[in-house]
Structure formats: structure tokens, C-alpha cells
Amino acid sequence: MLFLCTALASTWALAVSGSSACPLPSEVAARAQALGVPTSPRGVHEPVAAVDITGEGVRLQLTSAEGQVLAERVLAPGSGCDDLAAAAAVIVGTWDAEVRGDNELALRDLAPPPPPLPVLEPKPIWTLAGAALGASANARLGWGGQLEVGRAGADGGAQWTFAIYASSARALSLGSGEAVWQRSGASVGWGWLSQVGRWTGDAQLGLGLSYLRLSGRELPMNQADTAWDPFAVMQLRAGPRWQQWQPFVTAAVMGYPVARSLRVDASDARSQLSHFEFLAGIGLRCHLR
Numbered sequence: 001m002l003f004l005c006t007a008l009a010s011t012w013a014l015a016v017s018g019s020s021a022c023p024l025p026s027e028v029a030a031r032a033q034a035l036g037v038p039t040s041p042r043g044v045h046e047p048v049a050a051v052d053i054t055g056e057g058v059r060l061q062l063t064s065a066e067g068q069v070l071a072e073r074v075l076a077p078g079s080g081c082d083d084l085a086a087a088a089a090v091i092v093g094t095w096d097a098e099v100r101g102d103n104e105l106a107l108r109d110l111a112p113p114p115p116p117l118p119v120l121e122p123k124p125i126w127t128l129a130g131a132a133l134g135a136s137a138n139a140r141l142g143w144g145g146q147l148e149v150g151r152a153g154a155d156g157g158a159q160w161t162f163a164i165y166a167s168s169a170r171a172l173s174l175g176s177g178e179a180v181w182q183r184s185g186a187s188v189g190w191g192w193l194s195q196v197g198r199w200t201g202d203a204q205l206g207l208g209l210s211y212l213r214l215s216g217r218e219l220p221m222n223q224a225d226t227a228w229d230p231f232a233v234m235q236l237r238a239g240p241r242w243q244q245w246q247p248f249v250t251a252a253v254m255g256y257p258v259a260r261s262l263r264v265d266a267s268d269a270r271s272q273l274s275h276f277e278f279l280a281g282i283g284l285r286c287h288l289r
Contacts, residue, residue, distance in 0.1 A: 023085035031089035131283025175269030177218035185210030
């Protein structure tokens with residue numbers, strides 16, 4: 001390659017040719033001569049600067065006398081012929097100066113430039129979670145479970161969730177017997193998911209609808225009843241994360257605005273379900289992209 005560049009420098013006389021009509025190769029040659037570039041009619045011993053029209057614009061291609069492509073540039077279309085001729089002459093002059101000045105030709109990438117890399121927007125993450133919970137209401141302890149699906153930004157931030165919940169049956173003293181109640185329900189929540197290093201935590205508020213089942217036990221007349229109750233829930237979770245898996249601890253409080261009183265017919269025995277239920281437990285969440 002050094003020999004080729006040295007030979008070009010010592011015998012440099014550039015032939016400008018090609019099929020372009022705008023600009024004409026002769027116009028490019030004339031403007032190059034005005035810049036001090038030695039040009040000549042095309043012969044067998046001269047390097048050639050070809051000026052052609054392609055789908056991308058005006059292509060300038062420098063080849064050696066042996067036909068080896070040395071450099072290539074493409075001028076975008078849209079300018080006038082005079083402007084294109086002037087720009088092409090400057091490029092030819094640059095090639096001439098590089099060869100005659102440094103005996104080195106800065107070869108352009110002959111392949112078309114690669115398309116710009118696509119900008120990858122961070123994808124939101126889906127979360128799947130399950131938790132085993134202890135539940136307390138009316139000073140009665142029970143257990144419960146929760147399943148949840150959620151969606152948040154790639155790096156956390158605002159999230160929404162859909163969860164289903166169920167608790168075990170618990171009993172209240174009522175007259176000579178007991179009133180047994182059990183709740184299950186579903187909620188939609190909105191909150192904020194934060195990630196700090198390995199730790200991930202979130203807080204959310206939700207609204208839902210619960211299904212309440214009531215029944216008597218060891219009463220003169222054991223009866224059963226059901227009801228639908230709206231509720232609100234506030235929940236906190238935190239735990240370390242390893243790749244997509246996150247064990248966590250959680251605490252929540254559920255509020256039931258509708259008052260539910262329990263009584264025995266033909267008796268003054270009466271009890272009332274609490275408006276609040278407190279929950280705490282452990283769970284596992286999976287972060288999916």
C-alpha cells in the first residue's frame with residue numbers, strides 16, 4: 001500500500017470522468033484545476049475520479065489506474081449543479097493534497113454507512129407476587145393469602161396492581177354461640193416502586209370489593225348470610241432483589257366503610273365487625289420484562 005501511495009504521489013495527474021449530468025465531470029475537473037489540482041484526459045496510467053449519479057445522490061469514487069477503489073464519497077442531492085460541482089472539486093482537491101502531501105490517502109469506508117442504532121426505549125416491567133399473611137380484626141387472629149400482578153416502569157416509578165385476597169374464617173362470641181365470618185376480595189392499586197441498589201420497595205393505595213360470608217354456630221337458629229362490601233387498602237413492601245426474584249416482607253391495613261352488625265333474633269345479643277383489618281406477612285415477587 002505504501003508503494004502504491006508513493007507511486008500515485010510521483011505521477012499524479014487526475015482524470016475526471018463519469019456519467020453524471022449534474023454536475024458534469026468536465027465542470028468538476030475545471031473547478032479542481034482552479035484549486036490547483038493537476039487533471040488530464042483519462043488515460044491508462046492515471047488515477048480516475050468518477051462522478052456518477054446514484055439513488056443516494058452524487059457519488060465520487062477515486063480509483064487507481066489498476067482499477068482499485070481507493071476512496072468514495074456521496075453528496076446528498078438537492079443542491080444546484082454549480083454547488084455540487086464546487087463541493088466535488090473540494091473533495092478531489094482534498095484527495096490530491098493527501099496523496100501529494102503525506103503519501104497517505106485517508107481511505108473512506110467503502111461500504112455504505114450503517115444505519116443509526118435504534119433507540120431502545122426501556123420496557124416496562126411486569127411483576128407477579130404471592131404472599132402468606134397473618135390477619136387481625138376484632139382481636140381475632142387468622143391467616144390469609146394474596147396474589148398480585150403489577151406493571152411499573154423499567155427503573156421503577158409509578159405502578160398499578162391488581163390483587164386478589166382471601167382470609168380464613170374467624171369467630172365472634174354472640175349470645176350463647178358464635179358468629180363466624182370470612183372475607184375475600186379483589187382490588188386495583190396505584191403506587192410507587194423504588195429501587196436502591198439491591199433493595200426494592202413499594203407503597204400503594206388500592207380500592208376493591210370484598211365478599212363477606214356470615215354464619216351462626218351453636219345458636220338456637222344457625223343462619224347464614226352474605227354481603228358485598230367496598231374497601232380501601234394501603235400496603236407497604238420491601239426486600240432485596242436477586243435478578244428477577246425478590247423476597248419481601250409486607251404490612252397492610254384494609255378499611256371497610258360499611259358497618260356490619262351481628263345480632264341474634266329475639267335477643268339483645270349483638271356484635272359488630274371492625275371497620276379495619278391489619279395484615280402482615282412474607283412473600284415472593286418476580287420481575288418480568
